[in-house]
Amino acid sequence: MRVVNSLVERCFAVIELLASEASAMRLGEIAERLNLQKSAAHRMLTTLCEMGWVEQESATGFYKLTLRLAILGQRFLRATHISDVCQPVLEDLAAESTELVRMAVVQGETLTWIAQVQGARNGLKYQPEMDAKVALAITANGKAYLSTLNPTDAIRVAINDSVSDGQKRSVVSVEPLMEEMKRSQQRGWAISNEEAEPGVVAIAAPIKLASGKTVGTVSVAGPSTRLTSERHEEIAASVMSAAGKLGELWPLRQQAGG
Incomplete structure (x- = not known):
């Protein structure tokens, strides 16, 4: 309540x-x-x-x-020119991974989904609903974002997110979450192995500007039967490469608007 x-x-x-x-x-x-x-x-x-x-x-x-809220949201998204600049990178990653690619942007201390590209052409396709808010403690995108914060802020933000809007999402206890953030920070990518959804694996990396500021995250997600442990490093390398390109392109949104 x-x-x-x-x-x-x-x-x-x-x-x-x-x-x-x-x-x-x-x-x-x-x-x-x-x-x-x-x-x-x-x-x-x-x-x-x-x-x-x-x-x-x-x-x-x-x-x-x-539909007024949806129309305004689409109007604002077009005005940011995020799709114009970032869509080709997302499409390339989807084609390379042959899985679902999603991008989220930082809004305050939360993440919001704004784009996705389906790379799977045959067989089982992972196609989740595009709920606006990203659950930070259990998704790959959320973990990738949290890994860019200092430990104290990461724990605070994760706990606040877990109880926001009256939701009862479980949060990993402090020590395991801190260990997860440390691993994600060291390797540059985060993973959710059937934590957010049964049978689904996702790998994400933060999108950073040259200044070091984190502006969003990008991920590849698909059935665990395809995104096996043998593919994790390969997918992670592709995701980090895409995140680097997105970080370089991000400032061009202002130019696209001009």
């Missing part, structure tokens, strides 16, 4: 909740999930409907997001 306070926070809490659900939600469920009085939740929803962010189904009276 999540507690929200200010008017602005309440509005964003409603939007975030509706964005996490594929179907429309009833007023009572929204109020309960956000620990709000029904009357307060109804006022928020009425305001958001008037502003065009939310719509109420005439048949059921349930509430759901309009």
